[in-house]
Amino acid sequence: MMESLFLGFASIVTVTIFLIRRRMSRRRKVDSGGNTSAAPLEKSRKITSEEKHQVRETRRREGEELFEADELRALKQLYYQLHSLESFPEVLPRARRLLLALLKETTTAAAAAAAAAHARSGAESILHVHSFSRPALEQFQHRLNTRIGNDWQAYNARRKEGGQRELFQDRDEAVWWLRQLAPVKYVDGAWLGHIGKVTLPFGLQKTIKGGWQILSEELGDGDLEKNHVHVFHKLIDSVAPGFPTAAELDFGHPRHQLDEVSVWRAAIAQLLISLFPHEFLPEILGFNLHFEAVSMDTLKAGKELKEVGIDPYYFILHISIDNADSGHTAIAMEVVCEYMDYVRRVEGEEGVQKAWKKVQAGYLLSQRLPGSVVSPSRRKSLEIGSSEMQVVMNPVETEVMRIFKAKAQVVHGIHCSSRVRIGARSVADWLNPVALESTHWQRDLLDALSHNRYWIRRGDSSKSRFIQELQWNGRMFGSFTQYEFDVLREWVDGLSNVFSVLDSSESNQGIEEGNGILSGYPTLQNLPSPGLRKMLSASTATDVFSYQTIPPLDISNRPIFENFLPVWLAHPCLLQSFVSVPFRTKNQVACSIVKVLRAQGGFDIEQQCVGGMCEVRRPNSLGLAGIGMSMMAQHGPSLAALPSLKHVLQAWPSEFAVQMLQISMRPVEYEGQLIGMATAFAKMHAVIARSQLPLLSAQDQVTLQAIARRELEGLEFCWEQLEMDGKVYAECCKGYLVAEQEIKKCFQV
Secondary structure, three states: OHHHHHHHHHHHHHHHHHHHHHHHHHHHHHOOOOOOOHHHHHHHHHHHHHHHHHHHHHHHHHHHHHHHHHHHHHHHHHHHHHHOHHHOHHHHHHHHHHHHHHHHHHHHHHHHHHHHHHHHHOOOOHHHOOOOOHHHHHHHHHHHHHHHHHHHHHHHHHHHOOOOOOOOOOHHHHHHHHHHHHHHHOOOOHHHOOOOOOOOOHHHHHHHHHHHHHHHHHOHHHOHHHOHHHHHHHHHHHHOOOOOOOOOHHHHOHHHOOOOHHHHHHHHHHHHHOOOHHHHHHHHHHHHHHHOOOOHHHHHHHHHHHHOOOOOHHHHHHHHHOOOOOOHHHHHHHHHHHHHHHHHHHHHHHHHHHHHHHHHHHHHHHHHOOOOOOOHHHHHHHHHOHHHOOOOOOHHHHHHHHHHHHHHHHHOOOOOOOOOEEOOEEHHHHOOOOHHHOHHHHHHHHHHHHOOOOOOOOOOHHHOHHHHOOOOOOOOOOOOOHHHHHHHHHHHHOOOOHHHHHOOOOOOOOOOOOOOHHHOOOOOOOOOOHHHHHHHHOOOHHHOOOHHHOOOOOOOOOEOHHHHHHHHHHHHHHHHHHHOOHHHHOOHHHHHHHHHHHHHOOOOOOOOOOOHHHHHHOOOOOHHHHHHHHHHHHHOOOOOOOOOHHHHHHHOOOHHHHHHHHHHOOOOOOHHHHHHHHHHHHHHHHHHHHOOOOOOOHHHHHHHHHHHHHHHHHHHHHHHHHOOOHHHHHHHHHHHHHHHHHHHOOEOO
């Protein structure tokens, strides 16, 4: 079959050589002097023909060999850009398209794998939970925990019987293993980085607070020594001193030999999935549900690193904190169940099942992109035993191979002289009918052909040479029926097009109209209004003051509710983006901001141990968002009428509220201003909590007083740290004055 595709090319080369030889023969006859100078010319033309053939073959081979290298290079570039999103806002539309491509790829692959595994051994997948219910999900999670426990027991039994380590062979290989994992470990918690924003529907605030709690604990609850990224960085620095960090462009340089595409893909997936929480919230929660479950690699690492003299605490930490009783696995389960209850209330059963499919897709994204790596010594042993592994193909791939096998029966051997190669083998070798009986051979053929960019444009049959050759004017027209053509076209269209998305120069395609900053999208290209920029840039020497001499905030009069409420609901955004990228939290200022955000979010005071499920169950703990909702309930309008900040701002427009949302997306550029503005609002909280203004219930006053005390303690530390940078400190003072002025506008004169 495939041989036919290349027959035309081979025939053209043969005819060309024949014509050249005949022309050279005629020249010899004309040259009566016996000059045989044509002979070198004939040889030269033969070499040229050979070179042309080799060029074509090289292009095809390199297309396959460079496919992974090109993807790796593009992934590394995007990884850096997502760590510096303020400098590269143009990547956001492409990031969204890539996320969609990854979700499609992993869901399709998981469906085929789940069906095969279930048929073979009865193994269970999240896809076998066809309809959501809390008991069904809890039972699935229990069976998963049991299986992990059994696998761990089996592993320990193998080791006791003299079995070798299963992650790496020795210390040197363990260091290699840790280095390769760095891209994904440096983004620990990133999949939750953009959840819990002020733009979230009010009805989901309590539910998503549980998800943000996991993020907080990943960030050490504001204690740098407990910050998971910091713990891993200390580990990698102890075995590979001077190793670059995730925020550096040098991190992806080839000299560091971080070449495991699967790890970079997993890291990119974690960074991508959190970027658009209002569109992909159920996928985020599903991703979180899978990722927070303890894995065998984590369990093995806790044991095997110690055996080679490397501190295993990073992995031991995850074994304990991710436990299914009170830890992250339990919280992740509760958050999913509460989210589904919310969907049921708002959208009914049809909405529940639709949301469940999205939760499953997120779960499978994490499952199929685990960010694990196989060490060289382990890879060799796996290759030796690969013949015993089950080959998984989806229904379309199975039908493609049926077609290929049928064609191979009639074309094999007819054109066996062809030198065309697909991957490591010639076309004639691939289409050997005996070899094609092997499912491993079939899998290899599909993989080699699908990654050959000369013949296949993954995800786009209309631009694939292979498909074009099957149609009119193609060299294989008539060799395939319409049905067979449709199957092959469906196969090509269904191939993952992740690299084509990475390599795309398109900028805006895929962003839906109306999805702006009020819907939770990180629209970093929308800069603050000229008015706010002017206020932020205005500065005189007298504008700089110490934290201890901050001007008092005079707001003793009654608030103008339609001015006050939008600003109240929006202002917690000011610090939220400081913690969106885990590696940027690896400093004392960011840790202090984590504590301020915990206070604003209604979390309990940080103690020696994590809050876990006790925090999830703690009543009356919604923080500033909850107080805002209480004010709406007391003074109107109802939450049903205005269920989100977007609806509030549509009813009561507030330019300053929108401006806060805009600059909050740029915590690097506006670090000083944002901290200064947050300080003004913390001062406002303290004044309101002590005042007799008819805004809050007695309980909310007590709550707000405690929040303000914790806020001001954390923000004072930030001011002290910023004093070392005169420019940023001046901006901090300006931010305070701008917010103070806007706060006063919310109260009667």
